[in-house]
Each structure stands twice: as C-alpha cells, then as structure tokens.
Amino acid sequence: MLLIIGNKNYSSWSLRPWIATKVYGMPFDEKRIHLYAPSSKAEILRYSPAGKVPVLHDEGTVVWDSLAILEYLAEREPRLWPRAAAERARARAISAEMHAGFAKLREHMSMNIRKRYPGKGRTPEVLAEIGRISAIWGEAKGPFLFGEFSAADAMYAPVVLRFRTYAVEGPNRRYMDTMLALPAMREWIEAAEREPESIPELDLYE
Numbered sequence: 001m002l003l004i005i006g007n008k009n010y011s012s013w014s015l016r017p018w019i020a021t022k023v024y025g026m027p028f029d030e031k032r033i034h035l036y037a038p039s040s041k042a043e044i045l046r047y048s049p050a051g052k053v054p055v056l057h058d059e060g061t062v063v064w065d066s067l068a069i070l071e072y073l074a075e076r077e078p079r080l081w082p083r084a085a086a087e088r089a090r091a092r093a094i095s096a097e098m099h100a101g102f103a104k105l106r107e108h109m110s111m112n113i114r115k116r117y118p119g120k121g122r123t124p125e126v127l128a129e130i131g132r133i134s135a136i137w138g139e140a141k142g143p144f145l146f147g148e149f150s151a152a153d154a155m156y157a158p159v160v161l162r163f164r165t166y167a168v169e170g171p172n173r174r175y176m177d178t179m180l181a182l183p184a185m186r187e188w189i190e191a192a193e194r195e196p197e198s199i200p201e202l203d204l205y206e
C-alpha cells in the first residue's frame with residue numbers, strides 16, 4: 001500500500017489513516033506532499049482524482065478520503081471497528097460526525113503541531129463544538145473510545161493535537177494522554193517537528 005499524505009504538521013486528514021495503519025502494524029509506504037506550494041495541486045492530482053490528500057493506492061485500487069480509507073483498512077483489520085454491532089454503529093456515527101462537522105474548530109483551531117496558541121480561537125461556536133467533543137470523549141470506555149484503538153480514535157486523533165496546541169482543558173485528559181502516548185502518535189509528532197517547510201497562512205496566530 002502507498003499512502004499519500006500532506007505536511008505532518010498541518011494535515012489533520014492525513015493523520016487519520018496513517019495512525020490507523022501504524023497502530024495495527026499494517027505495512028505501507030508513504031509519500032508526503034508539501035501542501036499549498038505552486039506545484040502541490042498538480043502533484044496531488046497525479047495520485048488523487050479528488051485533488052486532496054490523503055489518498056491510498058493499493059495494487060491498482062485507489063481510495064481517497066480519510067473515512068473511506070479507514071473503511072478500506074478495516075476490511076483487512078477488523079479491529080478497526082468495535083466487535084459489538086451497537087458499539088460499531090456508535091463508532092461509525094461519531095466518526096461521521098467528526099468527518100462532516102466541527103467546521104468552526106477546524107477554522108479557528110487548525111492543527112499545527114509545532115505551535116503553542118493557548119487561549120486562542122475560543123469563539124462561542126468553537127466552545128460549543130468543544131463541549132460536544134467533551135461529551136463524546138466523556139463516554140469513552142477507556143483507554144480508547146471503545147476499549148481497543150479503533151477508527152473512531154483515528155478520526156479524533158487530530159483533535160487531541162489541536163487541544164494540545166490551543167491548551168484546551170476539560171475534555172477527558174486521560175483519553176488525551178492515552179492518545180499522546182501512542183508510539184504512532186509520538187512518531188507523527190516527531191516527524192512534524194522535523195519538517196522543514198511551513199505554510200504561513202496556516203500559522204493562524206502569528
């Protein structure tokens with residue numbers, strides 16, 4: 001499998017399938033594309049008809065969109081969804097909720113692993129979305145949302161990193177610590193810290 005991703009410091013969508021493959025030791029190669037440079041779009045379009053990352057290539061099969069990739073991976077690694085049907089349905093619901101929602105959080109608290117912006121971005125709408133995430137994480141079975149690491153944790157991994165950057169206190173600290181201690185998460189963070197490029201328009205509060 002070849003997973004094409006964006007900058008590790010900024011690309012929240014890319015982190016989702018990447019961390020899922022890593023946690024379950026699924027072998028893959030990765031190709032990183034520096035986003036929002038003059039040649040980026042053309043390079044992404046060589047791999048993805050949608051012109052976005054992440055995109056997965058697997059022996060002629062092309063899967064784009066983070067949630068579709070997670071579903072594809074789950075066909076090989078069933079532990080990516082909880083075993084019990086009711087829990088699986090809930091895991092899919094909160095994953096879809098993350099995939100389609102939380103627009104204000106994305107806008108005002110974009111993922112930026114290298115930066116520290118405590119207190120920034122807390123508009124009333126963002127605070128309401130943080131409240132919703134707090135409620136979802138409040139029901140975590142522990143140590144992950146559904147016991148074992150699942151695709152739902154992959155979907156919420158970038159939020160953990162956002163809350164670290166913006167020093168958001170309150171939502172389930174134990175869950176955040178569990179996610180931050182994952183070797184795969186550490187590996188992604190360290191790679192983001194080493195990345196030479198920055199995207200000034202995504203460094204929101206300079």
Ligand SMILES: N[C@@H](CCC(=O)N[C@@H](CS)C(=O)NCC(=O)O)C(=O)O
Nearest residue numbers: 006011012013052053054065066067
């Ligand atoms: N819904 C898509 C969103 C993907 C997305 O927006 N990716 C951004 C990077 S995080 C991207 O490719 N931006 C580059 C561009 O639009 O040129 C998914 O879940 O994969």
